[in-house]
Amino acid sequence: MKKFLIVLLLAFVVIGCKRQSTYCFELTDWQFDYGGVDYPASVPGFVHTDLMANGIIGDPYMGTNEDSVQWVSQCKWTYTCHIDRSILPKGDSLWIVFEGLAGRADVVLYDDIHNAKQVVSHEADNMFVSYEFPLPAFCNDIMVQFYPLYDSVLEQEYGIPLPDRRAFTRIAPYQQGWDWGPKLVTCGIWKKVFISGHRRTGRTCQTSRTYHTGWNVELQQENDSIGQSFTFYKDGKPVFMKGANWIPVHSFPVLNETMKERYRHLLCSAKEANFNMIRVWGGGIYEHDYFYDLCDSLGIMVWQDFNFSTMLYPDNPKMLESIKREAYENVTRIAQHPCVVVWCGNNEVKNGWEDWGWQGVYNWTTEQRTRLQHGIDTIFGDNGILAQAVSKCDPQHRPYITTSPLHGWGHPECVTHGDSHYWGVWWGEEPFEMYKEKTGRFMSEYGFQSYPEWSTVCRFCPKDERNIDSPTIRRHQKHGRGRQIIDKAMMEYYGVDSRSLSLEDYCYVSQLLQAWGTGYGILQHLLAQPHCMGTLYWQLNDCWPVASWSSIDYYGNWKALHYRVQALYDENVNLGYWEKYYSVYPKDLKLTKPDYKLIQRAKNGVLTVTVSSNQYMRDVMLETVPHIDGHFEHNYFDIEAGNVVETRFIPRNKNADLSNVKVTLKCLNDLMVEK
Numbered sequence: 001m002k003k004f005l006i007v008l009l010l011a012f013v014v015i016g017c018k019r020q021s022t023y024c025f026e027l028t029d030w031q032f033d034y035g036g037v038d039y040p041a042s043v044p045g046f047v048h049t050d051l052m053a054n055g056i057i058g059d060p061y062m063g064t065n066e067d068s069v070q071w072v073s074q075c076k077w078t079y080t081c082h083i084d085r086s087i088l089p090k091g092d093s094l095w096i097v098f099e100g101l102a103g104r105a106d107v108v109l110y111d112d113i114h115n116a117k118q119v120v121s122h123e124a125d126n127m128f129v130s131y132e133f134p135l136p137a138f139c140n141d142i143m144v145q146f147y148p149l150y151d152s153v154l155e156q157e158y159g160i161p162l163p164d165r166r167a168f169t170r171i172a173p174y175q176q177g178w179d180w181g182p183k184l185v186t187c188g189i190w191k192k193v194f195i196s197g198h199r200r201t202g203r204t205c206q207t208s209r210t211y212h213t214g215w216n217v218e219l220q221q222e223n224d225s226i227g228q229s230f231t232f233y234k235d236g237k238p239v240f241m242k243g244a245n246w247i248p249v250h251s252f253p254v255l256n257e258t259m260k261e262r263y264r265h266l267l268c269s270a271k272e273a274n275f276n277m278i279r280v281w282g283g284g285i286y287e288h289d290y291f292y293d294l295c296d297s298l299g300i301m302v303w304q305d306f307n308f309s310t311m312l313y314p315d316n317p318k319m320l321e322s323i324k325r326e327a328y329e330n331v332t333r334i335a336q337h338p339c340v341v342v343w344c345g346n347n348e349v350k351n352g353w354e355d356w357g358w359q360g361v362y363n364w365t366t367e368q369r370t371r372l373q374h375g376i377d378t379i380f381g382d383n384g385i386l387a388q389a390v391s392k393c394d395p396q397h398r399p400y401i402t403t404s405p406l407h408g409w410g411h412p413e414c415v416t417h418g419d420s421h422y423w424g425v426w427w428g429e430e431p432f433e434m435y436k437e438k439t440g441r442f443m444s445e446y447g448f449q450s451y452p453e454w455s456t457v458c459r460f461c462p463k464d465e466r467n468i469d470s471p472t473i474r475r476h477q478k479h480g481r482g483r484q485i486i487d488k489a490m491m492e493y494y495g496v497d498s499r500s501l502s503l504e505d506y507c508y509v510s511q512l513l514q515a516w517g518t519g520y521g522i523l524q525h526l527l528a529q530p531h532c533m534g535t536l537y538w539q540l541n542d543c544w545p546v547a548s549w550s551s552i553d554y555y556g557n558w559k560a561l562h563y564r565v566q567a568l569y570d571e572n573v574n575l576g577y578w579e580k581y582y583s584v585y586p587k588d589l590k591l592t593k594p595d596y597k598l599i600q601r602a603k604n605g606v607l608t609v610t611v612s613s614n615q616y617m618r619d620v621m622l623e624t625v626p627h628i629d630g631h632f633e634h635n636y637f638d639i640e641a642g643n644v645v646e647t648r649f650i651p652r653n654k655n656a657d658l659s660n661v662k663v664t665l666k667c668l669n670d671l672m673v674e675k
Contacts (some may be wrong), residue, residue, distance in 0.1 A: 007311040023197035027096075027142070030189070033078045039377065046102065046188035046252040047077050047146070060251075061544045061554075062460050064475045066182045073185035078544055079144040081193075082112070088195065089674055094135040094504050095196050096142070101350055102127040103146045103187030104169055109133065126170035127190070128286055128307055128326045136470075146187040149176075152297040157316070160372065161362045163352070164311035170322055173283045173309055175251060180548040184251045191255075206332050211372055214396040217301060217341040221401075227408075227416030230442035232277075232301075232341065240526070241301070241534030242569040243270070243277035244444060244551065248284040251543050255288045265652055266541050267294045269631075271528050273551075273567035277301045279444060281405075281537050282347035283309035286330045291625070295339035301528070303536070305404065306330075306378070306386050308346035312353065315375030323379060327389035335394040343390045343400045345380035348421065350403040355410055404444055413442055419534075421445035425517065429485055439528045442537045446521055447538035448489070449482055450514035450561070451507040452545060452553035455627035458547045459555065465568035466503050466516040473503070489517065495587030496671065503555065508666060512619050514549075515560035515636065516586065522568045537565070556629055557560040557650055560636040586668065591618060594669045596639070600662075607649040607658040611665065613639045618668040625662045 031038040032050055039054045039336055050055040051072065060066045088094060098107070101124045110119045118138045124131050154168045155161075166173050177183035200206075218233045231238050250260045268276060278295065280287055282305030295302050306327065312321065352358065353376065364372065379385050380402050390400040406418030409428075414420045420440030424430040426448055435446070451457070457466065457473075465472040468483070477483060487498040490513055498506060518537055525535040542554040551562035567573065596613040609632070610624060615637040623634050630651035639645055651658065 021096075023092065024194055025081070025088065026192060026194040027081050028193075030079055030081045032605045035081075041079055041189075042254075043079075043081075043189045043193060043254075044100070044191050044254045046190055046254065047254050048072060048184060048186050048188075049254070050188070055320060060182060060184055063462055063472050066184070066475060069184070074148055076148065077146045077187060079146075079189060081138050081142045083142065083195070085140060085145045092197050095132050095199050096135045096193070097196050097200065098124070098131040098144075098189065098191070098193050100191030101131060101144065102482055103149060103186070105144050105146045106321070107131065107133065108143040108145065109136055109144065110141050111138045113571055122145070126322045126326055127172060129316075129329050130172055130191075130200065132196075135195060138572055139310045144189060149187070151319070154314075158640040159369050160314075160364065162312050162314065163356075163358050163362070163554055167313045168319075169181045169312045170307075170326060172248070172253075172285050172307070173311070174248060174543065177478075178283065180247075180546055180550075181543050182546075183479065184252060186252065186635060189255075204502055214303075214338050214398065215301070215341070216508070217398075219342050219399045219401075221418065221447055226441075226469075226531065227413065228418055228441065229533070230418050231530070236442045238245045238530065239276070239535060241277040241442070241536065243275040243279070243300070243536045244393060244540035244565075245279045245281050245285075245538045246540055247281055248543050249541060253288075255290055260290060260555070261652075262348075263288075263291055263294060266552060267291075267298055267300065269552055269556075269558065269562065270540060271300060273566040275300055277303065277341075277534070277536060278304060278540065279303035281305055281309070281539075282307055282344070286334065289333070292334060292337035296337050300339060301341045302337070303342050304334060304340050304342060305347050308349060310348045310352055312358075312372055313375060313379060315371070318351065320378065320385065324385050324389070325448045327386050328393055331389045335396065335398075337425075338396075341398060343386070343394070343593045344404050345384070345386045345400070345402045347404055348408075349376065351382065351405060351408040351421070355408040359595075364627065392615055409438070410533070414438070417441065422652040425521070426485060429488065432489075432517040436524045439524050439532050441532060442534040443521070443525050443532060443640065444534070444536050445538045445563040446518075447525050447549040448514050448615050449479065449486060449547055449549050450510040450559060451477075451486075451547045453511075453555075453557040453559065453623075454504045454507050454543075454551050455623070456545050456557060457507060458501065458627075459605065468498070468506055476545060479547075482547060488512065491515055493517070493585050493587060494668075494672070495585075499598040501671075505671060508621060509668075509671065510547075511560040512586070512636070512668065516582075518551075518561055519564040519578075520582050521577065522565065523582060525577075526568065526575060537561075553665045558631040558635065561619070562631075563634070585617070587672070589618060589668075589672070590614070591672050593673050594636065594667055595647040596665070598665055602658045602661070605654075606608060606659065607661060607663075608646065609649065609663050610644060610646045612644040616641050616642060617667070618672075620645070620665060622647070622649075623664050623666070625664055627654065628658070628661060629657050630656070 030041040030043045032041040043048045052121050057069050058065045060069045105124045105409050107122045122133050128335050166176050174181050176185050207505045220231050222229045387400045405421040407413040421441040422438050447472050461472045488489050490496050525532045538549045542550045545554040551559050594616050594617050595615050601608050620637050628651050632647045634647040634651050
């Protein structure tokens, strides 16, 4: 077992409540109104988490509960907090600081004790910035009133129809639905609130911060005989980047101890699978400092997207000012971390503008198209708002690229110029072999779906709905053609009719298929060096339990893909072995009924499993019963006839009781024995 020590950073960045010699008082005693009754609220938090904590709604991750909570986004929500002025300093100028407000809100400062004779109101509409307001001497109470997110007035005022209403408010796009995530349009005070004796300067670069020296990583994009390279150099030497895309760890991404453990598990699992890079995708959030601290400690480089994805954005003065403030504040904060090696303006905005048929849908006039192009350039261009923020606020002068990918997968340039998102496999339903033909200079997105581990299905799906066509299973498959695409490839590569499988076996074979296809793509990228100098598959993690492209499911279980990635990303990988492995389709294997012996032993809190076999066994999957969160050192492995494989189980909870666990075995032989 590889062990990774997360080293505490010796130097800390001093911000907010950590600012030395500054009065600071955190406000945590909040209430929210529901039906005229005040309920306790958790701050930081979201309205959905407060509704769940008070028993008003069920967990939207369970069953089909997502459908039953859609009303939440249509309501106005009010949060209040009383301030005890007696504990605040006398005579000082005080500021109230909201580190994060998700949604469209008014912050009202008033005096409820004296019938609110004086009121000061402030507007907030950007989830990704902090807000700070002078605290009036009369103020004893705070009210934050959140409004329904979508505002037709904003759209009408802009005057040009845009492809997505999400563009008009700066809030995490993924919370409003994605092809791997639920639609949970939410609001809330999602970061800390405190009263401070010092005004922060969030609108400009904060020169008082402490920055760590970068890792001497450069990105070189050079014109060559092929097109344009995309190669990272570390200490002057080219490095092949191996990793994945990162999405938020939860639909309600509040940083608490539970979430911290989730971050640690995911990033340590990435390191254990030999990652050296993670791309923070632009449709989620600017991650908490805790994420970057872990990447710093683990030596994982970060590709950081700005939080713009798959849509066009209004370029009215108010929005541009908000975006500028967002960019300056987040670059200033994130740039302190040496793990960040590149800034990217957006995810797939250029791709959508050029390739997704928006013009045909919206029939923009020439003048409108000109303005929309100007907006793209103003925000994302080489000298646009985001580029200026990087230039002025990142003292390490790390590179900025305008968009990802440089060219969409329908363009021939996608394999010759810059980074590439190759979605011909999956969206285009092309065979996996196309990865060999369509290997670009840096593969920053590609992948294939699978269903999660059976134990995960059992946690969110009622017993009477554990079949592939049940309402719950359909609700937890967010891609419109997902089942169809998986079934087609399952027949092509495994010769398996999905209709003949139980849901449990379907989950298993879908994971084998995902590992086969995505692994084949990784192999081609590795073989194509130095033409290709990086591979970041889509995606590492999930924000809820779902069928998706992830290699680790929502509950932290390693799918077959993660074990395949671990092998292929190993610096000593035998590429010749894997070329031979991929020369035969699984459906063409001559498999016989397995004849094996499994021995398990638990001693001193360590569970060891030994499997020996007289026949070749393909894709052996081990599972603990009852299920315990964790993973085996080796799983989804093959055993040659006469060989023995020994592996240990690594529980997420080091104190887990392993003494009464039974280990079960499943293998492909069980489903494909030659008739």
